[in-house]
Amino acid sequence: xxxxxxxxxxxxxxxxxxxxxxxxxxxxxxxxxxxxxxxxxxxxxxxxxxxxxxxxxxxxxxxxxxxxxxxxxxxxxxxxxxxxxxxxxxxxxxxxxxxxxxxxxxxxxxxxxxxxxxxxxxxxxxxxxxxxxxxxxxxxxxxxxxxxxxxxxxxxxxxxxxxxxxxxxxxxxxxxxxxxxxxxxxxxxxxxxxxxxxxxxxxxxxxxxxxxxxxxxxxxxxxxxxxxxxxxxxxxxxxxxxxxxxxxxxxxxxxxxxxxxxxxxxxxxxxxxxxxxxxxxxxxxxxxxxxxxxxxxxxxxxxxxxxxxxxxxxxxxxxxxxxxxxxxxxxxxxxxxxxxxxxxxxxxxx
Numbered sequence: 189x190x191x192x193x194x195x196x197x198x199x200x201x202x203x204x205x206x207x208x209x210x211x212x213x214x215x216x217x218x219x220x221x222x223x224x225x226x227x228x229x230x231x232x233x234x235x236x237x238x239x240x241x242x243x244x245x246x247x248x249x250x251x252x253x254x255x256x257x258x259x260x261x262x263x264x265x266x267x268x269x270x271x272x273x274x275x276x277x278x279x280x281x282x283x284x285x286x287x288x289x290x291x292x293x294x295x296x297x298x299x300x301x302x303x304x305x306x307x308x309x310x311x312x313x314x315x316x317x318x319x320x321x322x323x324x325x326x327x328x329x330x331x332x333x334x335x336x337x338x339x340x341x342x343x344x345x346x347x348x349x350x351x352x353x354x355x356x357x358x359x360x361x362x363x364x365x366x367x368x369x370x371x372x373x374x375x376x377x378x379x380x381x382x383x384x385x386x387x388x389x390x391x392x393x394x395x396x397x398x399x400x401x402x403x404x405x406x407x408x409x410x411x412x413x414x415x416x417x418x419x420x421x422x423x424x425x426x427x428x429x430x431x432x433x434x435x436x437x438x439x440x441x442x443x444x445x446x447x448x449x450x451x452x453x454x455x456x457x458x459x460x461x462x463x464x465x466x467x468x469x470x471x472x473x474x475x476x477x478x479x480x481x482x483x484x485x486x487x488x489x490x491x492x493x494x495x496x497x498x499x500x501x502x503x504x505x506x507x508x509x510x511x512x513x514x515x516x517x518x519x520x521x522x523x524x525x526x527x528x529x530x531x532x533x534x535x536x537x538x
Contacts, residue, residue: 229487229489229496229535229536230487230496230533230534230535230536231533231534231535231536232485232498232531232532232533233531233532233534234498234500234501234529234530234531234532235272235529235530235531235532236501236502236522236527236528236529236530237270237275237277237527237528237529238525238526238527239259239261239268239277239526239527239528240268240277240279241261241264241266241268241279241526242526243263243264243526244261244262244263244264244266244268244526245261245262245263245264245523245524245526246259246260246261246262246268246521246522246523246526246527246528247259247260247261247262247289247290247291247508247509247521247523248260248290248291248292248335248508248509248511248521249509249510249511249519249520249521249528250292250293250294250300250511250519251511251512251513251514251519252294252298253294255271255272255273255513255514256269256270256271256272257269257270257272257513257519257528257530258292258294258300259292259521259528260289260290260291260292260302260521261279261289262288262289262290262305262523263288265281265282265285265286265287265288265289266279266280266281266282266289267279267280267282267289267292267300267302267313268280268528269315270528272513272530280313280315280318280320281318282304282311282320283320283322284304284307284309284322286306286307287304287305287306287307287309287311288304288305288306288307289302289303289304289305289311290302290303290304290305290333290334290335291303291333291334291335291336291346291509292336293336293337293338293344295338295342295344295359296342298315299312299313299314299315300312300313300315301313301336301338301344301359302336303333303334303335303336303346304322304333305332305333305334305349306332308324308325308328308330308331308332308333309322309323309324309325309333310322310323310325310333310336310344310346310355310357310364311323312359323357323362323364325348325355325364325366326364326366327351327353327366329351329352329353330348330351330353330355330366331348331350331351332348332349332350332351333346333347333348333355334346334347334348334349334376334377334379335347335377335378335379335389336379337379337380337381337387338381339381339385339387339402340381340385341385342359342360343356343357343358343359343402344356344357344358344359345357345379345381345387345400346379347376347377347378347379347389348366348376349375349376349377349392350375351366352368352369352372352373352374352375352376353366353367353368353369353376354366354367354369354376354387354389354398354400354405354407356405365405367405367406367407369391369398369407369409370407370409371391371393371394371396371409373393373394374391374392374393374394374396374398375391375392375393375394376389376390376391376392376398377389377390377391377392377419377420377421378390378392378419378420378421378422378432378466379422380422380423380424380430382424382428382430383424383426383428384428385402386399386400386401386402387399387400387402388400388422388424388430388445389422390419390420390421390422390432391409391419392418392419392420392435393418394418395411395412395414395415395416395417395418395419396409396410396411396412396419397409397410397412397419397422397430397432397443398410399445410443410445410448410450412434412441412443412450413450413452414437414452416436416437417434417436417437417439417441418434418435418436418437419432419433419434419435419441420432420433420434420435420463420464421433421464421465421466421475421509422466423466423467423468423473424468425468425471425473425490426471428445429442429443429444429445430442430443430444430445431443431466431468431473432466433463433464433465433466433475434452434463435462435463435464435478437459438454438455438457438458438459438460438461438462438463438477439452439453439454439455439463440452440453440455440463440473440475440486440488441453442490453488453493453495455477455486455495456477456484456486456495456497457477457479457480457484457486457497460479461477461478461479461480461484462477462478462479462480462506463475463476463477463478463486464476464477464478464506464507464508464509465478465507465508465509465510465520466510467510467511467512467518468512469512469516469517469518469533470516471490472487472488472489472490473487473488473489473490474486474487474488474510474518475488476500476504476507476510476520477497478504478506478507478508479506481503482499482500482501482502482503482504483499483500483503483504483505483506483507483522484497484498484499484500485497485498485499485500485518485520485531500520500522500529502522502525502527502529503522503524503525504520504522504524504525505522505523505524505525505527506522506523506524507520507521507522507523508521508523509521513530513531515532516533517530517531517532517533518530518531518533519531
């Protein structure tokens with residue numbers, strides 16, 4: 189695997205304390221309103237629960253229709269579920285040792301599907317019984333499936349980061365198809381399926397975001413203007429615009445797939461703030477500056493182009509992914525501090 193992402197991680201982690209305490213003008217942020225630390229428009233309340241198994245390294249969260257927060261315990265070989273109403277956890281141990289569960293998502297029947305990033309398979313967990321079915325990827329090079337997402341037809345799409353691939357699994361037949369990225373060492377990372385059933389992926393090893401033709405799996409790449417850009421996670425607003433966190437440069441970006449136009453904004457924490465996890469709630473973009481100390485939850489309103497920030501109480505310890513939750517809230521997996529968080533979001537009274 190190319191060394192760039194690891195270098196970026198190491199550099200950002202080293203500089204995070206400096207970035208957090210630097211004078212505001214160090215980063216040459218063009219507009220003062222970018223630096224708002226307390227929210228002007230919304231009220232934020234954090235609820236955090238430590239995972240039952242220490243050092244489980246919760247990686248990706250997903251919120252099911254009942255409001256439960258599911259997560260992958262990547263280093264503990266388990267999937268977990270917490271009920272935010274009671275704080276009660278349940279853990280599901282995987283049958284294959286050291287599977288390294290990474291991303292997860294629920295299907296229409298309530299089964300939890302996950303990527304086994306250490307063992308090269310896709311798993312399906314039945315929450316009622318704890319039984320797990322495994323779908324081994326057919327190519328040995330596809331050793332590390334990463335981010336999964338279902339389309340509107342119930343087909344599961346997923347990225348394969350080190351294998352440089354995109355995958356498609358049909359749950360009704362178990363058939364898996366894999367295609368390689370046109371760009372060598374592209375490191376396919378974040379993934380989403382838009383409102384029309386079209387998958388998009390972030391290529392973290394390049395300055396590219398890709399669109400996939402669902403029936404042929406043909407990959408079309410959009411090259412971002414800055415060659416140093418490294419998009420990591422992506423989310424979509426209701427107009428199907430693709431929003432991305434540029435981890436390497438400390439930017440939030442927007443790609444319009446209709447015309448290829450790209451717009452970028454510097455993240456308020458500066459170039460070494462490590463924008464990472466991202467989600468959209470009611471067409472407002474939320475993301476985490478994961479290299480800041482503590483990690484900072486950032487809100488960006490596209491209408492007014494204004495940023496607001498809040499420190500994560502536990503510190504976050506690198507929030508790698510987050511997901512929308514019922515009531516316009518957010519669920520976070522705080523990997524470095526073994527914590528699951530619910531962010532309750534409400535509008536401030538006039």
